Amino acid sequence: MSLDNRADNRPIGVFDSGIGGITVLRELVKAFPNENYIYLGDTARLPYGSKSPETVRKYSVQNMKYLVSRDVKAIVVACNTASTQVTESMFEGRPVYNVITPGADLAVKKTENKRIAVLGTRATIRAGSYTKKIKELMPEAQVFAQACPLFVPLAEEAWYEDPVTNIIAFRYLQNLKKAEVDTVVLGCTHYPLLKASIRKVFGNYVHLIDSGEAISQELAADFDRDHVKMATNVDKSYLVVALTDHSEQFENLSNELLCTVMTGQIDFETVSVI
Amino acid sequence: MSLDNRADNRPIGVFDSGIGGITVLRELVKAFPNENYIYLGDTARLPYGSKSPETVRKYSVQNMKYLVSRDVKAIVVACNTASTQVTESMFEGRPVYNVITPGADLAVKKTENKRIAVLGTRATIRAGSYTKKIKELMPEAQVFAQACPLFVPLAEEAWYEDPVTNIIAFRYLQNLKKAEVDTVVLGCTHYPLLKASIRKVFGNYVHLIDSGEAISQELAADFDRDHVKMATNVDKSYLVVALTDHSEQFENLSNELLCTVMTGQIDFETVSVI
Incomplete structure (x- = not known):
C-alpha cells in the first residue's frame, strides 16, 4: 500500500489473452503517462475468442489473481472475450474495468440516429454483452x-492499410453500412489497428468506438472522484510486460505500438499464472 | 490388448490442437474404413502455432498420455506444430506417426526438378523441421x-473457393511460383482445405503434398509388414471425437468434412487431458 495519502504509485494491471490489449494500454499510457503499468499477456493460452465461457472465466480469474500478487491498484480487463465473463466491479479490493461497459456508454453518448453496430470475435458476438448493455442504456437503440x-x-500480420484488409472489411461490413449505422463499436482490442480499412467502408462521419479511449475516460472519472488515486511518478514511470509464453513477435509488435507513447522503461518477463 | 492374434480392434488415436487434423483423419478413414478412431482436439488450448516449443511439447505429451489411457494401438500426431516436438517413433509401447516424416518422404519421391516449397504456420516454418528432413533425404534439394x-x-471461415483466399494465396505464394518449385508441401493440416486456391497460383502440374495422404501411405506400409495389426470391423467401426473444450463450430465443421467418408457412428465428448 502507498504511504502517501494523496498518491498511489502501485501499477495499474492490464490483461489480455495476447497482443490486442496493447491498443488499450496505449490509450491508457497516452492519457495517464505518470502511471506505472503491468501488462499480462496470456500468450500460452491465446486466443480466448474460440474458448467456452467457463474456460475464459477460469483463465480470467487466474490472470486477476496474478495481477493482485503483483500488487496492482486497479485491474483493466483489456480483452473483450474476457470482459464478457468478468462482470464484477471489484476483485480482491481492487476496482475492475472491463471494456464492455465503457464502450457501450460511449456508443450511446455518440449515436444520433440510434443505429449502432458492434463488431467482434465469434465469442464476443455470441455472448451478446455489448448489445445487452447498449439496450439497457438506450432501450430504443x-x-x-x-x-x-x-x-x-x-x-x-500488420496488414493495416492494405487492399486485402479493405476487401475483407467490405465483405464483413457492407450490410451494416446499408443499415445506416452512425456508430460502430470496435468490440475487439485488435480492431483499432484496422481503423483505416473500417473507416473506408463506413466513411468519415461514422463514430468508431475504441475500447482503449472509452476505458481511459472512465478511469479519468474515477481519478477525479478519488475512487482510484493517481501516481506521482514524473519521468520514471515503468511498464512491465509479463507473458505466459515467450513470443518474439509479441515483443516486436508491442515495442512498435508503444514506442511513440511510452517514455519510460519497458521490461519483458515470462511468467506462470496457474 | 486384442485377443485375436491376427487383428487388433483397438482404435487409432489421432490428435491435433483443433480442427485441422480432421483433414488427416479424413484421409485415414478413406484409406482404412474398417478401423476405429479416437480423435482428440485440444480446443481449450489451440492454436499451438503461436506457442513456444517447450509448451507445445508439454501439451503433446499430455495428449499422447490421454490417448494411451483410451487404449489406442497407434498414435497419429495430426498437427504440424506438435510434430516438430514429437520426434520419438514409439510412445508407451505404441507406434507414433508424426506428419513431418511422411510429408518429406513423399515430397522427395514426387519432385523431379528438386525444387520444393514448404508452407506452414510461423511456428512450423521457424522450426524448419520439413526443410531439415527433406535435406536429409535429398541433400541436393x-x-x-x-x-x-x-x-x-x-x-x-470455410472460404475455400473464394476470391479473397485466391488473392491472399497469390500474395504468400507468388515468389515460390517464380522460384519454379514443382512440389509444394502443405505443411499445416488446415491447408488441404485451401487446395483450390493454392493450385490456382501454381497451376495443375505442381505436386501438392497433403499430410493425410502421406501418413496413410506410411501406415499402409506398417500394416503390410505387421508392425501394426489391422482391425476386423465391418460396418460397425466407430469414431469418438474428444474435445478439451466444447465447440459447436468444431462439431459442425467436422461433421461436414467427415460425412462423405465415415459410415459408422461419430460421438462427441468433452474431456480433460491435464
Missing part, C-alpha cells in the same frame, strides 16, 4: 452485431 | 519455406 473472425489475424 | 498465417483462419 437498434443494434447490429457482426463477427469478423479474420480481423485478428490481419492485424497480427 | 532446394527448399523454399513460406509462413502463411492467414490460411488457418481462412479455412476456418
Whole structure:
C-alpha cells in the first residue's frame, strides 16, 4: 500500500489473452503517462475468442489473481472475450474495468440516429454483452452485431492499410453500412489497428468506438472522484510486460505500438499464472 | 490388448490442437474404413502455432498420455506444430506417426526438378523441421519455406473457393511460383482445405503434398509388414471425437468434412487431458 495519502504509485494491471490489449494500454499510457503499468499477456493460452465461457472465466480469474500478487491498484480487463465473463466491479479490493461497459456508454453518448453496430470475435458476438448493455442504456437503440473472425489475424500480420484488409472489411461490413449505422463499436482490442480499412467502408462521419479511449475516460472519472488515486511518478514511470509464453513477435509488435507513447522503461518477463 | 492374434480392434488415436487434423483423419478413414478412431482436439488450448516449443511439447505429451489411457494401438500426431516436438517413433509401447516424416518422404519421391516449397504456420516454418528432413533425404534439394498465417483462419471461415483466399494465396505464394518449385508441401493440416486456391497460383502440374495422404501411405506400409495389426470391423467401426473444450463450430465443421467418408457412428465428448 502507498504511504502517501494523496498518491498511489502501485501499477495499474492490464490483461489480455495476447497482443490486442496493447491498443488499450496505449490509450491508457497516452492519457495517464505518470502511471506505472503491468501488462499480462496470456500468450500460452491465446486466443480466448474460440474458448467456452467457463474456460475464459477460469483463465480470467487466474490472470486477476496474478495481477493482485503483483500488487496492482486497479485491474483493466483489456480483452473483450474476457470482459464478457468478468462482470464484477471489484476483485480482491481492487476496482475492475472491463471494456464492455465503457464502450457501450460511449456508443450511446455518440449515436444520433440510434443505429449502432458492434463488431467482434465469434465469442464476443455470441455472448451478446455489448448489445445487452447498449439496450439497457438506450432501450430504443437498434443494434447490429457482426463477427469478423479474420480481423485478428490481419492485424497480427500488420496488414493495416492494405487492399486485402479493405476487401475483407467490405465483405464483413457492407450490410451494416446499408443499415445506416452512425456508430460502430470496435468490440475487439485488435480492431483499432484496422481503423483505416473500417473507416473506408463506413466513411468519415461514422463514430468508431475504441475500447482503449472509452476505458481511459472512465478511469479519468474515477481519478477525479478519488475512487482510484493517481501516481506521482514524473519521468520514471515503468511498464512491465509479463507473458505466459515467450513470443518474439509479441515483443516486436508491442515495442512498435508503444514506442511513440511510452517514455519510460519497458521490461519483458515470462511468467506462470496457474 | 486384442485377443485375436491376427487383428487388433483397438482404435487409432489421432490428435491435433483443433480442427485441422480432421483433414488427416479424413484421409485415414478413406484409406482404412474398417478401423476405429479416437480423435482428440485440444480446443481449450489451440492454436499451438503461436506457442513456444517447450509448451507445445508439454501439451503433446499430455495428449499422447490421454490417448494411451483410451487404449489406442497407434498414435497419429495430426498437427504440424506438435510434430516438430514429437520426434520419438514409439510412445508407451505404441507406434507414433508424426506428419513431418511422411510429408518429406513423399515430397522427395514426387519432385523431379528438386525444387520444393514448404508452407506452414510461423511456428512450423521457424522450426524448419520439413526443410531439415527433406535435406536429409535429398541433400541436393532446394527448399523454399513460406509462413502463411492467414490460411488457418481462412479455412476456418470455410472460404475455400473464394476470391479473397485466391488473392491472399497469390500474395504468400507468388515468389515460390517464380522460384519454379514443382512440389509444394502443405505443411499445416488446415491447408488441404485451401487446395483450390493454392493450385490456382501454381497451376495443375505442381505436386501438392497433403499430410493425410502421406501418413496413410506410411501406415499402409506398417500394416503390410505387421508392425501394426489391422482391425476386423465391418460396418460397425466407430469414431469418438474428444474435445478439451466444447465447440459447436468444431462439431459442425467436422461433421461436414467427415460425412462423405465415415459410415459408422461419430460421438462427441468433452474431456480433460491435464
